[in-house]
Structure formats: C-alpha cells, structure tokens
Amino acid sequence: MRWLLCGSSFALAVVVAIVTASIRADNIRERQRLDRLQHKIELRELELQRLSVQALERGTPDRLVVNLRRILKQAERQQERAWQ
Amino acid sequence: MMIRERRLRAFLFGLFGLVPIFLVGRLGFLQVLQAGELNRPGRTSPLRLTPRAADLQRERRDSLPSPRGTLLDRHGATLAIDSDAFEVRADVQLPRPKKAEDGCKEARLYLADLVEQLSDALSRDPGLADRALNKKRQRACLQERVNKAFGLDALPASGELPKGAHRKGEFLVDSEVAVPSVIEALDDLDEAKPSLHLQMLRIHIRTYPERELTYGLVGYMTDKLVSDPQNSALVSYQPVASLGLEGLAALHPGEPGERIFHVDSGSRRYYAGPRESAAMPSRVVTTIDLELQKIASRLLEDQANAVGVNGKSLPQWGALVLIEMATGDVLAAASWHRDAKSPKGAACAPYQLVYEPGSIVKPLVLAYALQNAGLDWNHVYDCSSVGGDNHRVVEETGRLVRDDHRCGELTPHLILVNSSNIGAVKVGSRITREQWRDYLDVFGIGKPLGIDLAHEQNGGIVQKSFSPRISVAAFKRWTGSSYSFGYEMQVNAMQVGRAFLSMLTGCKRELRLVRSIEVDGHLQAAAVKSGDRFLDPPVVDAIRAAMVDVVSDAEHATCRYLVQNFHKEGIELNGLIAGKTGTAASRSTIKGKGTVEVRNASFVGFAPAAAPRYLVVCVLQKDNGAAFYGSSYAAPPAARLLLEAMRLEERRRLCLEPQVSASPGASGRSYQAPETSQVGR
Numbered sequence: 001m002r003w004l005l006c007g008s009s010f011a012l013a014v015v016v017a018i019v020t021a022s023i024r025a026d027n028i029r030e031r032q033r034l035d036r037l038q039h040k041i042e043l044r045e046l047e048l049q050r051l052s053v054q055a056l057e058r059g060t061p062d063r064l065v066v067n068l069r070r071i072l073k074q075a076e077r078q079q080e081r082a083w084q
Numbered sequence: 085m086m087i088r089e090r091r092l093r094a095f096l097f098g099l100f101g102l103v104p105i106f107l108v109g110r111l112g113f114l115q116v117l118q119a120g121e122l123n124r125p126g127r128t129s130p131l132r133l134t135p136r137a138a139d140l141q142r143e144r145r146d147s148l149p150s151p152r153g154t155l156l157d158r159h160g161a162t163l164a165i166d167s168d169a170f171e172v173r174a175d176v177q178l179p180r181p182k183k184a185e186d187g188c189k190e191a192r193l194y195l196a197d198l199v200e201q202l203s204d205a206l207s208r209d210p211g212l213a214d215r216a217l218n219k220k221r222q223r224a225c226l227q228e229r230v231n232k233a234f235g236l237d238a239l240p241a242s243g244e245l246p247k248g249a250h251r252k253g254e255f256l257v258d259s260e261v262a263v264p265s266v267i268e269a270l271d272d273l274d275e276a277k278p279s280l281h282l283q284m285l286r287i288h289i290r291t292y293p294e295r296e297l298t299y300g301l302v303g304y305m306t307d308k309l310v311s312d313p314q315n316s317a318l319v320s321y322q323p324v325a326s327l328g329l330e331g332l333a334a335l336h337p338g339e340p341g342e343r344i345f346h347v348d349s350g351s352r353r354y355y356a357g358p359r360e361s362a363a364m365p366s367r368v369v370t371t372i373d374l375e376l377q378k379i380a381s382r383l384l385e386d387q388a389n390a391v392g393v394n395g396k397s398l399p400q401w402g403a404l405v406l407i408e409m410a411t412g413d414v415l416a417a418a419s420w421h422r423d424a425k426s427p428k429g430a431a432c433a434p435y436q437l438v439y440e441p442g443s444i445v446k447p448l449v450l451a452y453a454l455q456n457a458g459l460d461w462n463h464v465y466d467c468s469s470v471g472g473d474n475h476r477v478v479e480e481t482g483r484l485v486r487d488d489h490r491c492g493e494l495t496p497h498l499i500l501v502n503s504s505n506i507g508a509v510k511v512g513s514r515i516t517r518e519q520w521r522d523y524l525d526v527f528g529i530g531k532p533l534g535i536d537l538a539h540e541q542n543g544g545i546v547q548k549s550f551s552p553r554i555s556v557a558a559f560k561r562w563t564g565s566s567y568s569f570g571y572e573m574q575v576n577a578m579q580v581g582r583a584f585l586s587m588l589t590g591c592k593r594e595l596r597l598v599r600s601i602e603v604d605g606h607l608q609a610a611a612v613k614s615g616d617r618f619l620d621p622p623v624v625d626a627i628r629a630a631m632v633d634v635v636s637d638a639e640h641a642t643c644r645y646l647v648q649n650f651h652k653e654g655i656e657l658n659g660l661i662a663g664k665t666g667t668a669a670s671r672s673t674i675k676g677k678g679t680v681e682v683r684n685a686s687f688v689g690f691a692p693a694a695a696p697r698y699l700v701v702c703v704l705q706k707d708n709g710a711a712f713y714g715s716s717y718a719a720p721p722a723a724r725l726l727l728e729a730m731r732l733e734e735r736r737r738l739c740l741e742p743q744v745s746a747s748p749g750a751s752g753r754s755y756q757a758p759e760t761s762q763v764g765r
Binding site for chain 2: 028031032034035038039043044045046047049050053056057
C-alpha cells in the first residue's frame with residue numbers, strides 16, 4: 001500500500017509537471033499567435049497610413065482637376081462614338 | 085526486505101538527493117564564488133547575474149519613435165506629415181559548410197541565394213509598375229552591400245573559408261519599407277532561414293504633398309552625420325531641419341514609445357502586453373493658404389518667363405509675398421530662380437535674398453515725415469530738373485539727384501504719384517539723423533522677421549552711416565538723401581511687407597507664419613502682434629490716397645500702363661488696387677560674373693484700396709543693366725495675385741454661408757456691395 005501511494009504521488013507529480021509544461025507551452029503558442037495577429041493589425045495600420053499619405057499626394061486639387069478633365073474627355077468621346 | 089533491495093533503494097534515494105545538492109552547490113558557486121557574475125566565452129565583459137539580466141534574457145524591446153509634428157495650411161491641407169515605416173537590417177551567420185573544403189563555394193552560393201530571396205521579397209509591392217526592373221535594381225544594390233559585409237571580393241572562389249573570413253555580417257536591406265506585402269515576405273524569410281535575423285527598426289518617412297510649391301517656406305529635413313566625439317568615427321545619421329518651418333521647435337518628436345515582448349528558446353517572439361504608444365505628433369497650423377501659394381508661384385513663374393521673351397534675358401530671381409492685413413498672416417510667399425536646378429537647393433527669395441528697395445520706400449518716408457518732421461501735405465515743392473537725364477542738385481542737401489521723367493512743382497501727394505526722387509529727397513531732408521534711425525526701427529528695416537525661419541537674411545544699413553564722425557550735413561547729403569529713395573539699405577521682400585503693414589495700419593506690426601500649435605490635445609493660438617500706434621489715421625489716409633492715385637491712368641502715374649493693360653481685359657484697377665512701384669539699380673557681386681549692375685523691379689500693393697485686406701510685395705531682380713521697371717514687370721503679377729485673393733475669398737464665402745435669399749428671386753448678397761459696407765457679409 002505504501003508503495004502504491006508513493007508511486008501514485010510520483011506519477012501525480014510527473015503528470016502535474018507535464019500538464020504545467022504543456023499549459024505553459026500552449027500559453028506561449030497562444031501568445032505567439034496573438035503577437036502575429038497584432039503584427040498584422042500594425043501592418044494594416046501602416047498600410048492605412050501609407051495609403052492616406054499617398055492619397056494626399058495624389059489628391060491635390062490640381063491633380064484632381066487634371067483627372068476630372070481626363071475623365072470628362074473620355075466621357076465626351078464615348079458619347080460622340082455612341083452618336084455616330 | 086533483502087539487502088540487495090535495500091542497497092538499490094539507498095542508491096536511488098542517494099541519486100535523487102544529489103540533484104538538490106548539485107543545485108545548491110551551483111547556486112553557491114554562482115552567487116558566492118563568482119560574486120554575481122558569469123564569465124562568457126568570447127565576450128569581454130562578464131554577465132551580471134541580476135533579476136534584470138534574467139529578464140533581459142527573455143525580453144526584447146522595440147523602440148517606437150514618435151513622429152515629427154504635422155504642418156498644415158490655414159485651411160487644414162497637409163504641408164508635411166510623418167508616416168510609419170521600417171528600416172530593415174539583416175544579421176547573417178553563415179551556415180556551417182557540409183564539407184570544409186567547399187566553404188568558400190557554399191558561402192557564395194548561400195549569400196547569392198539570400199540576395200535573390202531578399203530582392204524578391206522587396207519587390208512584392210503590388211503598386212510597382214515594373215516588378216522585374218525593381219527586382220534587378222534591388223538585387224544589384226543588395227549584392228553590393230553583401231559583398232562589403234562579407235568581404236566577398238577578397239574571398240577565394242573555392243576551397244576552405246580562410247581564417248580571417250567574415251562568418252557573420254550585418255547589412256542594410258532597405259532604408260524605407262512601408263508596404264505590408266513586402267514586410268510579410270521579409271517576415272516569412274526571417275522565419276524560414278535560421279541563419280538570418282532581420283531587424284525591423286521603426287522609422288518615419290516625411291511626406292510633403294505640395295512639395296514643389298513649399299520648398300522655401302516649409303523647408304525640408306536633411307540627414308546630418310553624427311560622429312563619435314571620442315574617435316570621430318561615423319556613428320549614425322540624424323535628421324535635421326535645414327530651412328523654413330521645419331525648424332520649429334514645436335515639430336520636434338515627443339517621447340518615444342516602447343513595445344516589450346518575450347522570446348522563447350528559439351528566439352521566437354511572443355506577446356508580453358500592449359505597447360506603450362509614442363507621443364502623438366504636434367499639429368502646427370500655418371498661415372499659408374495653399375491655393376494662394378499655388379497661384380502666387382504660377383504668377384511669379386509666368387511673369388519671370390515673360391520677361392525673357394523675344395530674346396531678352398531672364399531675371400535672376402523673383403519673390404512674391406501676400407499678407408493678410410488684419411492679422412499679418414503670410415498667405416503666400418513664392419520664390420523663383422533662373423539658375424536653380426532644383427527648388428530644394430535654391431534660396432527662398434522672400435526672406436533669404438536682400439536687395440535695395442528703391443522708390444518703393446517713398447510712402448514710408450513721406451508718412452514718417454508727415455507724422456514726425458512737420459511735412460505740410462499741401463506744400464508745393466519745386467521738383468523741376470534739367471538735362472537729358474533729368475538731374476538737379478537738391479538745394480536742401482546739396483546732392484545731385486536724377487528723376488525718371490521731368491516733373492514740375494509737386495505736392496507730397498504728387499511726389500508719390502510721380503515717384504519723384506528730387507521731391508523725395510526734399511521731403512527727406514526734413515528728417516534728422518536721429519529720426520532716420522527711428523524710421524529704420526519702426527519700419528523694421530534690417531530687423532529679423534521674428535518668425536523663426538532658419539537662415540533668414542536681414543539686410544540692413546551701412547553701420548558707418550551713423551558714425552558720429554560723419555557730420556550732420558554730410559549725413560543729410562549722402563545717407564539721408566539715399567534713404568529718401570530707398571538706397572544705401574537692403575531689405576528682403578517680407579520685410580517690405582511688414583513695413584507697409586505697419587504703415588497702413590499706423591501701428592508697429594509683425595508678420596505671422598504660425599496660427600496655432602496643438603500639442604497633446606492642447607491648442608495654443610499664436611497672438612496677432614500689434615504695437616503702439618505711431619502714425620495718426622489722417623497720415624495713413626493721405627498716403628493711402630496717394631498710393632491709390634499711383635495705380636491710375638493719370639499722366640505720369642507710375643502704374644498708368646498697368647491700369648491700361650488691365651483695361652484691355654475689362655478690369656478697372658483704379659480704386660480697386662493701390663500701390664507703389666520701385667526700380668533700383670545697384671552693383672552686386674555675383675559668383676562667376678564679378679561685380680555687375682543689377683536692377684530691382686518691385687511693387688507693393690494692397691486691395692481693396694478703400695479698406696485694405698490684402699497686401700502684396702513683388703520683386704524681380706535682373707543682373708544686367710537693361711531697363712527693368714517695377715510698373716512693367718513687378719506690378720502685373722502682384723495686381724493679379726490681389727485680384728485672385730479677393731476672388732478666392734468671395735468664392736469661399738459663397739461656399740461657407742447659407743445661400744438664403746432675403747427676398748424671393750434675389751440673392752441674399754450683393755456682389756456689387758462696397759467693400760466698406762456690411763451689406764451681404
């Protein structure tokens with residue numbers, strides 16, 4: 001009986017150690033996933049910032065006017081073609 | 085229990101007992117014998133065994149630098165902004181060769197493959213027009229850096245790796261990476277290659293959305309080399325503001341943030357808590373109106389190029405400044421250079437180039453004399469002259485003075501309208517030497533603008549002019565006479581603007597280039613600087629009336645041709661715009677040309693003439709002796725800028741205010757309403 005108790009205690013200690021280690025490993029894996037997720041979010045923020053700055057550069061009134069004229073010209077041409 | 089069994093048990097217990105004994109022994113060795121330090125092979129300094137050292141073993145910290153402040157125009161359009169990016173550096177440890185005799189070959193193959201993969205990752209930007217070309221460029225660039233980091237040029241083609249060969253190397257992959265697909269590709273590569281570690285350092289990229297218009301005013305950042313003070317070796321680069329508003333202290337980055345994460349035994353990072361954000365960037369709202377800046381730049385450029393038609397030489401430089409009179413706000417400050425290959429390298433003419441103002445200062449002189457030197461506005465001065473060059477020795481000073489055209493008897497009002505040098509010297513002769521000093525002070529001639537613009541040129545006067553060794557009579561004859569028609573002094577265009585702003589409001593005024601600064605959510609508005617009144621309203625009214633008549637088609641009015649040219653376009657300038665022209669010829673030393681005669685054509689104007697809201701200064705300088713007049717060359721762009729400013733103001737007012745008719749079928753506003761009236765406002 002004594003030996004059974006000793007063995008069980010030892011087995012319990014081993015199981016506790018393994019479970020603890022696996023929980024810790026799982027925790028770290030989860031944190032790694034979280035870190036990757038955060039990195040992705042940061043990249044989206046970065047992209048948003050980059051695109052808004054790009055839009056600022058591209059969207060100056062002058063360039064918008066040039067674009068508008070080009071679009072209007074295209075529309076005019078299409079209309080002419082349609083009439084023909 | 086058998087003896088054998090007992091022995092086995094004792095042995096096992098003894099074995100288990102050794103573990104804590106070993107741990108206690110090791111602890112004692114580290115904490116007592118080594119006294120809290122651990123010698124590390126290959127490192128000069130031992131590792132201090134502290135809790136901090138233990139934390140550092142598993143902690144990594146990413147520094148999050150704070151961005152520089154954002155610069156905005158007066159309507160919120162962005163002039164300069166920081167955006168996040170990464171600087172990517174690679175730490176590479178060459179893998180152990182499979183066969184020692186193939187060390188060089190394998191190292192070359194490994195690095196060639198690394199370069200290929202890195203250049204491929206860097207070309208993942210979906211916005212690239214030509215990915216293959218970009219990849220080729222990246223490959224060439226990276227190959228050069230890898231060659232340098234690993235000394236590949238000196239490495240034998242085959243055989244074992246020499247003893248002194250670099251097995252580790254660090255090189256820059258890219259100084260600015262901001263595209264997520266590129267970053268993800270680099271991350272994947274970092275994970276896939278154990279011998280490669282990519283450091284992603286957070287940096288900021290400064291963007292200027294209207295770059296070509298704002299070089300001089302907004303300025304730019306340049307990288308300054310930072311050296312180690314001990315051995316003067318290059319340590320790093322530090323961005324510094326070279327010019328313009330970028331030099332404002334309010335734009336400096338705030339406290340950096342930090343992100344802590346932990347690493348496992350395989351150096352894989354994992355989450356350790358949210359990041360501590362860097363300080364928010366400050367927001368500096370400038371007085372610049374981007375639309376007007378654009379108009380001013382185009383008008384100045386067109387005018388400068390128009391000077392050069394029909395084989396005539398182009399001006400050397402030009403400046404066009406627009407100021408809001410109520411606040412002293414600089415709305416636009418355009419700069420033009422003939423010889424500048426890039427606007428970045430050229431001086432910003434409105435505050436960095438000085439010139440002799442010439443007749444443009446006559447309203448200032450007459451205003452001062454009328455206020456302080458007992459000038460009678462109705463007195464008639466004999467301004468007649470003789471000879472082909474319209475000269476005359478002015479009796480009051482004894483100085484020979486020339487006029488542009490022959491004048492007769494003139495009142496001070498007509499002296500301004502005719503821009504008579506003889507008349508101006510006669511009026512100036514009433515001003516004493518001390519008063520001239522006060523004149524220079526109240527109109528800020530040669531004084532800094534006080535708007536924190538780096539490398540501002542202040543001009544000023546010849547200091548010996550006020551030397552006590554120069555007699556009163558000599559001062560009156562030379563310096564006093566020269567000051568009367570704008571010689572013997574140098575100013576920049578913005579100083580002229582400030583002087584006229586003070587004169588037209590009768591109070592000592594300063595210009596403003598920043599409207600407000602927002603730091604950490606606290607908005608601080610910049611005050612409108614206005615000093616004590618030094619000119620009485622009747623004095624200001626008299627000068628203003630004369631300047632209104634300068635821009636008329638009256639005989640000998642210096643702007644009559646300008647008025648006639650605008651007539652052809654159906655625009656009546658008389659009564660709408662007032663101003664004064666200036667034409668000065670002086671000698672200047674120009675690099676590569678020696679001393680040459682330069683001519684400054686300038687114009688200062690304001691509108692609406694009856695109740696001024698805008699003030700404009702235009703200067704064009706030509707570096708040859710050809711005829712070059714303020715009325716013909718500087719006045720047209722200035723007048724057009726004033727008209728455009730009023731049109732834009734009207735357009736903006738129409739957009740902002742609700743268009744509700746006071747009566748059915750009629751607009752709530754009268755376009756023809758006089759400027760002084762409140763109708764339609």
